[in-house]
Amino acid sequence: MVEPLKPPKRKNPLARTWQQALPPAARSRSAQLLTQAAAEGRFALQRCAECQNYVYPPREVCPNCLSVDLALTDAPDGGVIVSETTTHVTSDSYFRERMPWRIGMVKLDCGPIAVAHLHGDCQDGDRVRTTLQLDKSGQAVFFAIPSEPTPNMDQDRQWYEMVAKPQFRRVLVTNGRSAIGQAVANALAETGATVYVGIAEPWKPFPGEERLRAAEHKIVPLDAPDERSVRELAADIGGKIDILVNTSEFIRPGGLLDRSRTTVIRDEMEQLYLGFVNLAQAFGPAMLGRGADQLNSAAAWVNIFSVHALANWSAFGTHSAAEAACLSLSHCLRGELRGGGVRVVNLFTGPTDTEWFQTLPPPKVAPKALASAVITALNKGVEEMFVGDVANEIRQNLVDNPKSVEREFTNRHT
Structure with a gap:
């Protein structure tokens, strides 16, 4: 269960201000379609106009029928967590400052399997709702949240990194x-x-x-x-x-x-x-x-x-x-x-x-x-x-x- 946020302590004016490390930001041009959806608060994936399959990761051609007509289309956001893990050690500067960090594999109702950041109230085997969020580098990432509201749901530590919640600010x-x-x-x-x-x-x-x-x-x-x-x-x-x-x-x-x-x-x-x-x-x-x-x-x-x-x-x-x-x-x-x-x-x-x-x-x-x-x-x-x-x-x-x-x-x- 997610603990409610507490008002932050007053910053020590003598303490050094840390520089902001960013998550990995490299994306293909096709992947920027997901960034477009995340920027507008939509959950959307590429969908083949020929075979109607949803495609992920983003591609230039459909892996099923080789069609190049892959338009960004709103998709069902439901799914099931098929595996999850908690990372405690990493070489990435951004995540090293925020350990531990939970990620998992989500089998989407629309077909693909995606790696997603996990909300604190999501466990292996749970049905979840998947969103596309903009991370600190401004790129789209998958985030799995409970399919039904839970106490203090919007105050999850990892979710807080993906939004700009005004509380206490x-x-x-x-x-x-x-x-x-x-x-x-x-x-x-x-x-x-x-x-x-x-x-x-x-x-x-x-x-x-x-x-x-x-x-x-x-x-x-x-x-x-x-x-x-x-x-x-x-x-x-x-x-x-x-x-x-x-x-x-x-x-x-x-x-x-x-x-x-x-x-x-x-x-x-x-x-x-x-x-x-x-x-x-x-x-x-x-x-x-x-x-x-x-x-x-x-x-x-x-x-x-x-x-x-x-x-x-x-x-x-x-x-x-x-x-x-x-x-x-x-x-x-x-x-x-x-x-x-x-x-x-x-x-x-x-x-x-x-x-x-x-x-x-x-x-x-x-x-x-x-x-x-x-x-x-x-x-x-x-x-x-x-x-x-x-x-x-x-x-x-x-x-x-x-x-x-x-x-x-x-x-x-x-």
């Missing part, structure tokens, strides 16, 4: 003036996290201020586009932050031809893109260096993007472009933070139920729903999540017919 929410930032801060506090909430221009009143200040959050001055403001806060608490949730927003309707000058476009890029740059340069290095602090470790950087970062919406055309620039920057940051075992999580949402989308008809995403999605993404250890009907529809259409999405959102004449 210190989290910075960068913009507490927005409804989304306030909802995210409240949701994180309910998980047991210590929450710092950034407020720009604290002298200026804003909706929800009284409730935010009455909560047990730590209010801190933070104006993301102001480099000095960001660096001063990072100098104060940058070494403490385990999870950063970037809730910066600056939404204005209009496309290129709606702007007679570049003033609004410059504001969008300053608030969103340059704000992201300031936050990353100030807080990123400390998070990168603290990936090996176990329960005290830096764990994740979370961005909340409009889904139109993937498909420009001409009604909010320049805002979509600024979001796309931030998305590109997040991929750079993901690669840089991966060396410290810190994951970058991107949430994509359609129109939210806030003032700048007031005149749009439903469906819209409520701030509380978006905050709940942030918690779910951290607890599952995914890298990408689409929130709401609009975002999920655009995601699917981008796979099926990206040109139709472009026409739909850039055509103002229909």
Whole structure:
């Protein structure tokens, strides 16, 4: 039975900070298909279009009929543990620091046998549910968990390495003036996290201020586009932050031809893109260096993007472009933070139920729903999540017919 997590002890400031060792990261290009599924929280394997067999390990051709048509397909996640072992000695630096470590062979209901990391409540012969998780190196691995919930199931020591659970961690929410930032801060506090909430221009009143200040959050001055403001806060608490949730927003309707000058476009890029740059340069290095602090470790950087970062919406055309620039920057940051075992999580949402989308008809995403999605993404250890009907529809259409999405959102004449 898994023992519940206990609050971590305060770190000794005189002790040397360990460098983050990473699990083996070598993968073939075909194996990156599994990484794609794990990043989205799906359990999927290659499936042959000819003989319909599920294929594992990932291959270029089907071992049964030699077909090359092996598409990534959602698969049944049930299975049975056919053997298990506990490793106490290894030459690998990452696992040597985390011994003992349990692994086993799982016979999947869909056919293949896979080597999987084992949850503490899973034993030889048990039926299990198999998931694809991203390990600290950002690669997909199999993880076997009990088929039915067990006490403290989400606090297993090995499972904790695969996710970014916010419990007991210190989290910075960068913009507490927005409804989304306030909802995210409240949701994180309910998980047991210590929450710092950034407020720009604290002298200026804003909706929800009284409730935010009455909560047990730590209010801190933070104006993301102001480099000095960001660096001063990072100098104060940058070494403490385990999870950063970037809730910066600056939404204005209009496309290129709606702007007679570049003033609004410059504001969008300053608030969103340059704000992201300031936050990353100030807080990123400390998070990168603290990936090996176990329960005290830096764990994740979370961005909340409009889904139109993937498909420009001409009604909010320049805002979509600024979001796309931030998305590109997040991929750079993901690669840089991966060396410290810190994951970058991107949430994509359609129109939210806030003032700048007031005149749009439903469906819209409520701030509380978006905050709940942030918690779910951290607890599952995914890298990408689409929130709401609009975002999920655009995601699917981008796979099926990206040109139709472009026409739909850039055509103002229909």
